[in-house]
Amino acid sequence: MVNMPGGMPRCIVTTSLRAHADQLELAVRISREIGAPLVARNKKAIKKLSEEWNVSGVVVVDANKVAYITGENEFFFHPSMAVLRIKEIKSGKNDQMISAMKLSSGQRVLDCTLGLGTDAIVTSYVLGTEGVVVGLESSPVIAAIVRTGLQSNYKKVGRDVLEAMRRVKVKCADHGAVLAELPENSFDVVYFDPMFRLPRLKSSGINALRPLADHRPLTPEVIKLAMRVAAKRVVVKEGRRCNELRQLGFEHFVGGTNAPVIYGVMVKGK
Numbered sequence: 362m363v364n365m366p367g368g369m370p371r372c373i374v375t376t377s378l379r380a381h382a383d384q385l386e387l388a389v390r391i392s393r394e395i396g397a398p399l400v401a402r403n404k405k406a407i408k409k410l411s412e413e414w415n416v417s418g419v420v421v422v423d424a425n426k427v428a429y430i431t432g433e434n435e436f437f438f439h440p441s442m443a444v445l446r447i448k449e450i451k452s453g454k455n456d457q458m459i460s461a462m463k464l465s466s467g468q469r470v471l472d473c474t475l476g477l478g479t480d481a482i483v484t485s486y487v488l489g490t491e492g493v494v495v496g497l498e499s500s501p502v503i504a505a506i507v508r509t510g511l512q513s514n515y516k517k518v519g520r521d522v523l524e525a526m527r528r529v530k531v532k533c534a535d536h537g538a539v540l541a542e543l544p545e546n547s548f549d550v551v552y553f554d555p556m557f558r559l560p561r562l563k564s565s566g567i568n569a570l571r572p573l574a575d576h577r578p579l580t581p582e583v584i585k586l587a588m589r590v591a592a593k594r595v596v597v598k599e600g601r602r603c604n605e606l607r608q609l610g611f612e613h614f615v616g617g618t619n620a621p622v623i624y625g626v627m628v629k630g631k
């Protein structure tokens with residue numbers, strides 16, 4: 362049995378069957394980052410390795426992607442939803458998250474719940490080359506997989522999206538701890554998209570991430586810390602059927618009446 366640091370699933374890191382030197386190098390780096398043993402693949406099936414090491418999942422470094430594989434599930438980075446949203450923004454459509462954050466180029470955004478990185482990529486695209494996006498993720502496996510994906514040479518993605526992906530800085534940390542340390546007004550916007558209490562099971566990207574994710578709810582204390590760090594506003598995304606934003610002190614909301622999610626907005630100085 363392999364015991365892992367607090368809250369992390371028991372896992373090992375390995376490579377695909379015929380691994381090149383750069384895959385091995387990446388596997389070593391990820392194993393160090395997440396504090397999980399690096400195991401030689403030795404032509405074994407993932408299921409066999411998983412049984413031998415008695416782990417819940419295996420991080421597999423392939424030539425094209427890094428995935429966390431369990432019996433039922435495979436989690437890997439893919440920017441598809443961000444690509445779609447950026448395409449819509451380019452065609453002049455309104456993006457509710459961008460409206461809620463009231464973003465403009467060159468701003469600094471702290472994304473406290475990085476997840477798959479979709480919202481962070483869209484934010485980074487809108488902020489442009491002068492902007493700053495820092496994504497915090499408390500799950501070491503999610504942070505390592507998404508950090509690698511954001512830096513990869515993702516095919517079928519335009520240059521502008523690829524550059525937006527690369528500008529997102531990933532930090533594996535608990536947002537409460539980071540917010541408590543950051544200076545006042547150090548980001549323009551502080552953003553949260555916590556795991557919904559009532560999950561939207563249609564969201565396949567989030568479903569794959571679910572077993573690895575930190576499910577702790579936001580607290581009024583964290584929102585208070587965020588308001589200190591934000592120079593302009595704090596924005597929280599929530600499922601329309603959930604009812605936690607008011608309990609967190611939000612009174613202003615952005616989102617169409619038929620949209621599956623709404624955004625709670627707290628403006629600094631109001």
Ligand SMILES: C[S@@+](CC[C@H](N)C(=O)[O-])C[C@H]1O[C@@H](n2cnc3c(N)ncnc32)[C@H](O)[C@@H]1O
Pocket residue numbers: 473474475476477478479480481497498499500503534535536537554555556557567570573574575576577
């Ligand atoms: C719903 S997902 C975010 C999805 C993301 N907005 C996107 O566009 O892909 C929530 C993520 O926040 C992470 N998370 C939850 N609590 C956290 C905390 N206290 N600190 C840092 N990350 C946290 C979860 O592990 C999960 O990956």
